[in-house]
Amino acid sequence: RTELGKKKKEVQGKLADAQKLLNSLTAQERAALQADQARASRDSMRNALNGSTASASGRAGAAFAAAQSVIGSPYVYGASGPSSFDCSGLTSWAYAQAGVSIPRTSQAQANAGTRIYSQSDLKVGDLVLFYGDLHHIGLYAGNGQVLHAPHTGASVRYESIGNMPFQFGVRI
Template sequence: LFLSADPDNYLDKASTLDQLSVQQVAALEKIQGKQRTLAQQRKEASEKLSDLADTRTELKKKKEKVQGKLAEAQKLLNTLTAQERQEIADKEQRASRSASDRVDLGNEAPASGRGAAALAAAVTQIGKPYVSGGTGPSSYDCSGLTQWAYAQAGVQLTRTTYTQQNDGTKIGQSQLAPGDLVFFNSLGHVGLYAGNGQVLHAPYPGTSVRYESMSTIGSFQFGVRV
């Protein structure tokens, strides 16, 4: 300042440089803050992707396990003669209809008009045999029955348990109402909630469409309201 030929001009320049310096520091701090936020978001996204990959791997293993058991059951079923199969089917059908007559479904209000219509349609299929890949109307597997039942109500569900879980809104066990989809055993099985803790479903090879208590089907996962 003392050596400057124009002290006023020097002070003006010094003030401008000081302001620029403050602005640069502020801008740098803002950029650094955004970089920290971005790094945190990347870390969280990476963790979520890792969790998703683990979940997919676990679901694949469980699906393969269930499919293996179904294949074993189907292999055993294939060893039966046509007469033996018919005798088993007739016996199962009589047992299913007899059990259905004794089932207490209570008086719970249906989940919706669609749910009520789907459940009513499924009731007409009681006694029809379980066949892997069956989509009706002569035989069903579990998701084939739910897909067929909702189709009678004018609603198109996807084909498998792993996709039907996304065909509506997930709900807890305490929220279930007749007509809701109910999923069990790590999404390996699906049925229709019928009321009073009962499920109408196509259980497994060698059985037929019937009512069954939720407590005996397996591990409940969640319900889906369509």
């Protein structure tokens, strides 16, 4: 509990620092940041929908459809839906909508199914984990895209899987 308390304070401190930084932006800078986020979401969605994507089926398909239904929902650290999400909150909520219970954190979700190390073997709806400490997760969307809740100030959106250091996928 002591260690968790320390980690919680550390994360809360980082969030407070990030909020201070956001609050220090001028209205013009804030508008430019929002425009960049909106453009990234539109571009990613257009890229995800171009080309062929393998269709998802079964519970992965249901989870992916649930995640698609909340595109545009804001990222909020620790949120598990239905109106806001963090990365692992989105994936656990999406699979819950498909009737599948998976752990809440990205690190625990990394062990929730069968690992897939080659991006070419990923199927729509597979979990995809990023960064060496596995602190970020999303759902594979096909066509080299991931559907995820990226970070504070952004919303649930499609993004290229190559924009983050891919570690492996997990098939539930």
